[in-house]
Every structure is written in structure tokens, then in C-alpha cells.
Amino acid sequence: xxxxxxxxxxxxxxxxxxxxxxxxxxxxxxxxxxxxxxxxxxxxxxxxxxxxxxxxxxxxxxxxxxxxxxxxxxxxxxxxxxxxxxxxxxxxxxxxxxxxxxxxxxxxxxxxxxxxxxxxxxxxxxxxxxxxxxxxxxxxxxxxxxxxxxxxxxxxxxxxxxxxxxxxxxxxxxxxxxxxxxxxxxxxxxxxxxxxxxxxxxxxxxxxxxxxxxxxxxxxxxxxxxxxxxxxxxxxxxxxxxxxxxxxxxxxxxxxxxxxxxxxxxxxxxxxxxxxxxxxxxxxxxxxxxxxxxxxxxxxxxxxxxxxxxxxx
Amino acid sequence: xxxxxxxxxxxxxxxxxxxxxxxxxxxxxxxxxxxxxxxxxxxxxxxxxxxxxxxxxxxxxxxxxxxxxxxxxxxxxxxxxxxxxxxxxxxxxxxxxxxxxxxxxxxxxxxxxxxxxxxxxxxxxxxxxxxxxxxxxxxxxxxxxxxxxxxxxxxxxxxxxxxxxxxxxxxxxxxxxxxxxxxxxxxxxxxxxxxxxxxxxxxxxxxxxxxxxxxxxxxxxxxxxxxxxxxxxxxxxxxxxxxxxxxxxxxxxxxxxxxxxxxxxxxxxxxxxxxxxxxxxxxxxxxxxxxxxxxxxxxxxxxxxxxxxxxxxxxxxxxxxxxxxxxxxxxxxxxxxxxxxxxxxxxxxxxxxxxxxxxxxxxxxxxxxxxxxxxxxxxxxxxxxxxxxxxxxxx
Numbered sequence: 142x143x144x145x146x147x148x149x150x151x152x153x154x155x156x157x158x159x160x161x162x163x164x165x166x167x168x169x170x171x172x173x174x175x176x177x178x179x180x181x182x183x184x185x186x187x188x189x190x191x192x193x194x195x196x197x198x199x200x201x202x203x204x205x206x207x208x209x210x211x212x213x214x215x216x217x218x219x220x221x222x223x224x225x226x227x228x229x230x231x232x233x234x235x236x237x238x239x240x241x242x243x244x245x246x247x248x249x250x251x252x253x254x255x256x257x258x259x260x261x262x263x264x265x266x267x268x269x270x271x272x273x274x275x276x277x278x279x280x281x282x283x284x285x286x287x288x289x290x291x292x293x294x295x296x297x298x299x300x301x302x303x304x305x306x307x308x309x310x311x312x313x314x315x316x317x318x319x320x321x322x323x324x325x326x327x328x329x330x331x332x333x334x335x336x337x338x339x340x341x342x343x344x345x346x347x348x349x350x351x352x353x354x355x356x357x358x359x360x361x362x363x364x365x366x367x368x369x370x371x372x373x374x375x376x377x378x379x380x381x382x383x384x385x386x387x388x389x390x391x392x393x394x395x396x397x398x399x400x401x402x403x404x405x406x407x408x409x410x411x412x413x414x415x416x417x418x419x420x421x422x423x424x425x426x427x428x429x430x431x432x433x434x435x436x437x438x439x440x441x442x443x444x445x446x447x448x449x450x451x452x453x454x
Numbered sequence: 455x456x457x458x459x460x461x462x463x464x465x466x467x468x469x470x471x472x473x474x475x476x477x478x479x480x481x482x483x484x485x486x487x488x489x490x491x492x493x494x495x496x497x498x499x500x501x502x503x504x505x506x507x508x509x510x511x512x513x514x515x516x517x518x519x520x521x522x523x524x525x526x527x528x529x530x531x532x533x534x535x536x537x538x539x540x541x542x543x544x545x546x547x548x549x550x551x552x553x554x555x556x557x558x559x560x561x562x563x564x565x566x567x568x569x570x571x572x573x574x575x576x577x578x579x580x581x582x583x584x585x586x587x588x589x590x591x592x593x594x595x596x597x598x599x600x601x602x603x604x605x606x607x608x609x610x611x612x613x614x615x616x617x618x619x620x621x622x623x624x625x626x627x628x629x630x631x632x633x634x635x636x637x638x639x640x641x642x643x644x645x646x647x648x649x650x651x652x653x654x655x656x657x658x659x660x661x662x663x664x665x666x667x668x669x670x671x672x673x674x675x676x677x678x679x680x681x682x683x684x685x686x687x688x689x690x691x692x693x694x695x696x697x698x699x700x701x702x703x704x705x706x707x708x709x710x711x712x713x714x715x716x717x718x719x720x721x722x723x724x725x726x727x728x729x730x731x732x733x734x735x736x737x738x739x740x741x742x743x744x745x746x747x748x749x750x751x752x753x754x755x756x757x758x759x760x761x762x763x764x765x766x767x768x769x770x771x772x773x774x775x776x777x778x779x780x781x782x783x784x785x786x787x788x789x790x791x792x793x794x795x796x797x798x799x800x801x802x803x804x805x806x807x808x809x810x811x812x813x814x815x816x817x818x819x820x821x822x823x824x825x826x827x828x829x830x831x832x833x834x835x836x837x838x839x840x841x842x843x844x845x846x847x848x849x
Binding site: 204213218222264265266344349411412 | 524526527530531534546548549550551553575606607609638640641690729730731732734797
């Protein structure tokens with residue numbers, strides 16, 4: 142039986158893997174902070190849907206595989222945000238047990254851990270009940286979603302109560318085991334000073350942070366004080382300077398970004414005053430600070446953590 | 455408690471936190487409420503010559519460009535859009551697991567309710583759940599009603615006239631939770647538009663419409679029929695995906711694409727997604743001038759070939775294959791597989807023409823060409839493998 146299921150998913154996956162994703166490899170974008178893609182071959186679908194004792198796996202009634210060409214077919218306008226976060230493909234499997242409990246598993250693959258975190262963080266709400274699954278997950282009645290490396294896994298069930306929850310949990314754990322992903326957060330997430338940081342409100346904005354095309358790939362954290370700090374990794378200090386300059390220009394702010402160590406003040410007509418610092422291969426910044434001294438003080442804490450964590454590499 | 459209620463409770467209970475999360479950026483988030491509303495009022499008083507159109511018989515008049523709210527991470531974009539004269543904001547229950555509606559609720563609480571027109575969408579489900587889901591959306595939006603409630607993208611046209619759904623929609627309207635009813639469609643648009651007209655329930659159709667649609671003439675015809683029947687039409691996907699290529703490196707001239715669809719007076723407004731202020735400014739300018747310049751026309755006319763999945767069956771490739779392969783049918787099978795996610799239909803089409811897997815094997819070079827730039831041989835190789843898969847394995 143297992144062999145048949147494996148054959149089924151392998152064949153369908155191979156056949157439906159478009160030619161433009163040969164071997165399932167997708168280059169990591171600049172916004173990924175240089176992270177390598179971790180997922181395996183795209184045809185390895187069978188391994189993504191594990192055999193779970195007491196459960197029968199089958200394809201969904203509709204299509205079971207989606208790419209960027211037809212993602213809208215299943216999630217309509219919501220597809221835009223997934224595409225902006227490096228969506229690669231989606232596979233769907235459905236489990237059922239003998240009591241009639243159903244569990245649907247949707248595995249969204251993204252081009253990097255940063256992008257998977259990006260879409261997860263934009264759909265997450267700090268009020269959810271978080272569970273120990275993958276890098277992080279949350280569970281509600283009939284819904285279990287979790288982040289797992291380059292994958293964003295959405296599990297749902299029509300069955301309410303303990304049976305549905307237990308089923309989702311068991312299958313979720315099995316899916317996590319088959320995905321073989323590290324449970325760690327993208328590294329820039331660790332840079333943010335912990336004191337006063339709002340838990341589960343960090344995010345990754347892959348495109349157009351603050352509404353500017355230039356600001357791609359921003360990790361953002363919010364603080365009780367109302368500040369927002371961000372880190373945008375780049376490959377070189379030159380790229381960081383170019384990034385700061387492009388943002389300042391787009392915001393119509395005349396600033397000198399040639400001195401790498403100084404605090405740059407951008408008077409953004411849409412977002413207020415944004416303070417920037419160029420820190421080797423990172424552009425760091427803060428919004429919401431009442432004055433320059435405050436910004437200096439807060440950013441120095443961020444800078445210290447980046448230096449500390451970088452020295453451990 | 456069902457899923458909807460539970461989610462709704464969680465969302466509502468999280469409002470204090472999420473409101474702060476979503477209210478965003480320094481300067482404006484700390485501004486007094488009256489300040490923001492006042493800013494809006496001042497903007498509205500400015501003399502603007504916006505091009506507006508009526509939305510069917512709803513009594514709603516809208517500028518031709520509205521805002522599809524795609525992301526929740528920058529509420530300033532919404533405020534700026536309203537300040538620029540846009541009135542209509544489009545969201546959906548499912549966007550960003552509800553964070554999209556929550557963000558709008560946080561932003562719009564500072565504006566007079568009659569200063570904007572908001573729509574949300576609920577997917578097909580049983581009538582009771584449909585209405586519960588609408589209630590969750592209203593709580594997130596912090597409103598007692600939406601201006602347009604859409605049935606969200608039904609996959610099957612039969613859902614458009616499903617009695618249970620129509621009953622739920624009517625109840626939503628009679629209870630005052632929705633001022634007007636609509637349906638959204640991303641596929642087989644003419645069929646869905648005509649089905650909506652026949653029900654006599656829907657007042658608005660939100661449809662895909664763009665310059666790259668091979669069946670645009672039929673979409674336009676269906677829109678005209680709907681307008682004649684008193685419905686209003688709102689356009690989406692007007693940028694045709696925004697890029698010509700899958701790697702998102704060849705952008706569409708979005709301003710030109712937007713103007714292009716607005717040449718049809720039956721289209722009341724459009725809801726392009728806007729994620730940058732630059733994009734917003736450009737789109738807002740279309741509200742004052744929809745005239746296509748020669749340069750814009752050229753940018754659309756000379757769009758890079760090769761994108762898209764849709765074979766129009768023009769026949770250009772027919773007879774060009776030394777092995778007499780039915781290329782138009784194979785291209786259609788490719789579209790079924792990758793465009794519609796319907797490989798079983800594709801397989802049926804291929805086996806009906808007695809095709810084998812990789813029928814091009816051994817052929818030194820492809821002599822067939824496609825005016826749309828399809829890589830014919832590559833597509834044949836990809837899709838023909840379906841014939842080797844037992845039908846029961848395909849959806």
C-alpha cells in the first residue's frame with residue numbers, strides 16, 4: 142500500500158513539476174540574506190506526506206499540486222502575498238481514519254527560510270495558542286499551522302473536539318519529521334534586543350518594506366515603547382550603502398550616506414523620521430523614536446547583538 | 455464552538471495587541487484620531503478632477519482606480535490611498551488569515567464611515583457558516599456592515615446559484631450587514647458573470663480582466679450584458695500578474711495595463727494591489743487621466759512573447775510538425791494541467807488523440823513555431839508524460 146501511494150505521488154509530482162523548476166532548485170534571492178535553499182528535489186513528494194498509523198492518505202478531490210502559475214486557483218487573491226514571499230509550490234494531501242475524522246495537509250514550499258518565515262509571520266497573530274511544532278506553530282479548533290524551514294504547513298480538519306485536534310497534531314508531527322528541516326529561526330531574528338520586544342510580532346517583509354521598492358528583505362521587530370527596529374542583510378557594505386541611498390532618495394530625503402558609521406536621519410513623508418545605520422553587511426534602522434539620541438541608544442543595543450552573534454560564527 | 459467562532463474569538467481577543475501591531479509607524483500611529491480624519495477631510499476638499507463611474511444600480515459612484523488591499527504590514531499605504539482620492543478598498547476574509555481585515559479595521563476607525571466603500575469576500579460554504587464567517591469579518595473590520603459582500607471565487611459555477619448560498623447572501627443584506635451583494639471570479643469569467651446575472655441576486659461582479667486575456671472579447675461581452683441587466687462590474691488582475699516572466703524580472707507596464715481595461719466604460723473601477731507609494735502614486739494618476747499614450751500602447755502591443763499558458767488555437771502551428779502531432783490540442787492539455795490544475799482532463803485529451811509519452815523523442819529539431827512564443831517541444835515533453843499515468847491517479 143505504501144509503495145502504491147509512493148508511486149502515485151511520485152508520478153504525479155514528476156509529471157506536474159514544470160520545466161522551469163528543474164530538480165526543484167530555485168535560487169535564493171538577495172532578500173534571503175544569503176541563505177541557501179534547504180528543500181529537496183521537487184519530485185520527492187511522497188516523502189512530504191508520511192504514512193501515519195491508523196490513517197489513510199489520498200489526494201484531494203481537486204488538484205493536488207500548484208505552482209505560481211495557478212496558485213490563485215485555490216487561494217484566489219491571497220496568492221499575491223505568497224508569490225511576493227518566494228512561493229515555489231504547494232502540495233495537498235488528505236488523511237482519514239476509520240472513525241471518519243479527516244485531516245487536510247497543505248505544504249507550501251518557499252524559496253528560502255526567510256521567505257517561508259515571511260508569509261508565516263504575516264499570517265500569524267500574537268493572540269494565537271502557540272505549540273511546539275516546527276520552528277513555531279499555532280493551533281486552534283480545526284486548524285494547525287506551522288513554520289518548518291522553507292515550508293509553511295497548514296493543517297485543517299472538519300472534525301471538532303479532541304479527535305480532530307489529536308489527529309492534526311499526530312499528522313503534523315509526522316509531516317515535520319519527514320520535512321527534515323532545522324527548527325531554528327532565520328539568524329537575523331536573533332539580532333533584536335530582547336528587552337521590551339513584543340513576542341510573536343516579529344516579521345520578515347520580502348518586498349517593499351515601508352512602502353519602498355528599494356527596501357527588500359527586512360526583518361522587523363516591535364517594542365512595547367512603540368519603536369520598530371529593522372535589519373536588512375546584504376552581501377557587502379557597498380550594497381548596504383547603495384540600499385540606504387536608494388531609500389533616502391525615494392523618500393525625497395537629502396542625506397549623506399557615504400559615511401558608513403554615522404547615524405542617517407531620513408525624513409520620510411509617509412513613515413515619519415527613520416534613523417538608519419550602515420553596519421558592514423547590514424542596514425539597521427528604527428522608527429518611532431522621539432529624537433536622535435533615543436535612536437542612537439536603541440540602535441547601539443542592536444549593533445552590539447549583531448557584533449556578538451557575528452563573532453560566534 | 456465552530457472554527458469560525460473560535461477564530462473570531464481569538465482575533466477579537468487579540469485586537470488590543472494586534473491593533474498596536476498593525477497601526478504601524480511612528481508619526482501617524484501616534485497622531486490623534488481627529489488629526490488623521492482631519493487630514494482626510496482636507497484632502498477631500500482639494501479640487502480634484504477624478505474620473506468616476508457608477509457601480510450598476512447600487513447608487514455607489516467610484517473613481518476608476520480603487521485599492522486592492524493585499525498586505526497588512528504598511529497601513530500608511532491605505533491612508534495615502536484615501537488621501538489621494540481613492541474611495542473603495544477591497545479585502546477578503548481569508549487574506550493573511552484575517553490580518554488584512556484587522557489592519558483595515560484599525561485604520562478605518564479613524565475615518566467617517568461614509569467616506570469609503572469597503573468590500574470583503576467569504577468563500578462558498580453552508581449558509582450558517584457563511585453568515586458566521588461574515589460576522590467574524592465584521593468584528594475584524596470593526597464595522598456593522600460592509601458595502602459589498604462577495605461570494606469569494608467559487609470554483610464551480612453552480613455555487614453562484616446555490617440556493618443555500620443565495621439564501622445566506624439575502625440574509626446578510628436584509629440584516630443590514632451587507633449593503634450590496636456580489637460574486638468574484640478568476641476563471642471562466644463570462645460563464646460566471648452570466649450565471650450571476652441569471653440569479654437576480656447579485657448586484658456586483660468582481661472579475662479578472664486584462665490585456666493579456668485571450669478571451670477578452672468574450673469577457674467584455676459578458677460584462678456588457680451584466681451592466682445592461684443593472685449589475686456593476688469591478689475589475690481585478692488588471693496587471694495580468696504584473697510580470698511577463700515567472701522569475702518576475704520583466705514587469706508589465708502597469709499604468710498602461712490599467713488604462714487599457716478602463717477604456718471599456720462598463721468597467722466601473724479596478725482594484726490593483728499596491729505595495730509601494732510609487733505604485734500608488736502612479737495608479738492614482740490614472741484616476742485623473744485614462745488616456746493611453748502612444749508609448750503606453752506600444753508597451754502593451756509589444757509585450758514579450760512566451761508568457762502565459764493560454765493557447766488560443768490560432769492554428770499557426772498546425773501541420774508544422776513532421777510527425778503530424780496535434781500541437782494545438784497538446785498546448786490545450788498543457789493549459790489544463792498547469793493553468794487549471796486538471797491533469798485528468800489533459801490526459802483524456804491526449805489519449806483521445808492516441809499520443810504516446812514524449813512523442814518528440816528522436817526528432818532532431820522542432821519545426822513548429824508559436825506566435826505567442828510557447829516553447830512547443832518543451833511543453834509537449836512535459837505534458838505528454840501524463841498518458842503513462844493511470845487515470846485514477848489524476849485529479
